[in-house]
Amino acid sequence: MRYSDGFKATYALISDIHGNLVALKAVLDDAALWGVDGYFFLGDYIQDFPWPNDVVETIRSLPNVTMIRGNKEDYMLGIRLEDQSKWNYEQYAPIYWNFKELSLENLNFLETLPTAKLHKTEHFEIKLEHSSEFFISGQPRFELLHSIDFLKRMKTRPAREIELFFETRRKILCDPGSVRKLSEYPPGINAFGHNHLPWMLVFNDAVHVNPGSCGVSLNMDPRAHYSLIRVGAKGVFPVARRIKYDIEKACVQLKKSGLYKEAPHWSNLVIREIQTGEDVVGVFLRFLKQTASELGCSSWPVDNQIWSLAAEKFVYPY
Numbered sequence: 001m002r003y004s005d006g007f008k009a010t011y012a013l014i015s016d017i018h019g020n021l022v023a024l025k026a027v028l029d030d031a032a033l034w035g036v037d038g039y040f041f042l043g044d045y046i047q048d049f050p051w052p053n054d055v056v057e058t059i060r061s062l063p064n065v066t067m068i069r070g071n072k073e074d075y076m077l078g079i080r081l082e083d084q085s086k087w088n089y090e091q092y093a094p095i096y097w098n099f100k101e102l103s104l105e106n107l108n109f110l111e112t113l114p115t116a117k118l119h120k121t122e123h124f125e126i127k128l129e130h131s132s133e134f135f136i137s138g139q140p141r142f143e144l145l146h147s148i149d150f151l152k153r154m155k156t157r158p159a160r161e162i163e164l165f166f167e168t169r170r171k172i173l174c175d176p177g178s179v180r181k182l183s184e185y186p187p188g189i190n191a192f193g194h195n196h197l198p199w200m201l202v203f204n205d206a207v208h209v210n211p212g213s214c215g216v217s218l219n220m221d222p223r224a225h226y227s228l229i230r231v232g233a234k235g236v237f238p239v240a241r242r243i244k245y246d247i248e249k250a251c252v253q254l255k256k257s258g259l260y261k262e263a264p265h266w267s268n269l270v271i272r273e274i275q276t277g278e279d280v281v282g283v284f285l286r287f288l289k290q291t292a293s294e295l296g297c298s299s300w301p302v303d304n305q306i307w308s309l310a311a312e313k314f315v316y317p318y
């Protein structure tokens with residue numbers, strides 16, 4: 001069955017798979033139902049699940065694909081340029097495992113990807129970036145576009161996700177400096193991922209859209225997230241999709257993998273993360289930093305002794 005409903009074109013916008021092939025397949029099955037005409041991928045293909053080659057090869061086999069790379073690919077490709085003994089830190093075990101696991105061809109392919117791209121389709125222009133300097137890393141800081149702040153807010157003052165969505169929108173539109181920056185965006189789609197939180201804003205003729213994370217959702221909804229971009233008679237608009245997938249299967253397979261053997265603590269955090277949709281890794285990394293600072297250590301990554309101590313003492317939930 002295909003949902004053919006008179007739209008001129010439909011594209012899938014997918015981000016932050018983090019190696020989760022089970023989630024990716026569920027998302028691609030859903031996208032196929034909509035008869036998509038092409039795919040945009042926003043990076044972070046690898047890290048937390050044991051299928052980096054399958055994920056890269058599955059994406060490369062799709063028709064009409066546009067890809068950029070994310071910070072996970074950058075970390076991993078950095079291993080090639082650095083003294084690899086530095087990567088023996090337990091903190092970096094998952095990324096190092098991915099580096100060793102990926103075929104040379106896939107590594108070389110990831111290296112060819114740009115960090116940002118402006119792409120023209122027949123119907124619209126789309127700018128692809130893994131993160132957003134304005135929405136995520138710039139000033140003023142929009143707290144609810146950061147997964148740890150989002151989690152903290154939901155745990156301390158629960159709200160419906162849609163209320164937080166509008167709260168951020170209001171904060172942006174009430175700040176003259178932010179409105180000025182928004183006005184500078186050209187017409188078309190400005191797509192970004194990175195924070196694993198789906199979000200969107202239409203301002204003038206620009207559509208800003210974050211599809212959320214396919215593989216490791218952090219908006220307290222553990223389904224796999226992506227967006228459709230639909231081209232209709234009245235223009236282009238995104239449609240947020242949230243897809244149920246076999247989370248248990250992904251967890252069981254992770255536990256059986258070489259990745260789990262090399263990074264058991266990290267993998268257990270990831271398992272908790274995909275079961276809850278909560279930024280468990282982020283909370284642990286804050287705890288790790290605090291533990292290191294209490295011991296008078298400011299280097300990052302931390303040495304393995306501090307990592308083990310923090311892993312032993314860490315208690316979740318928040």
Ligand SMILES: [Fe+2]
Pocket residue numbers: 016018044070194195196
């Ligand atoms: Fe990511």
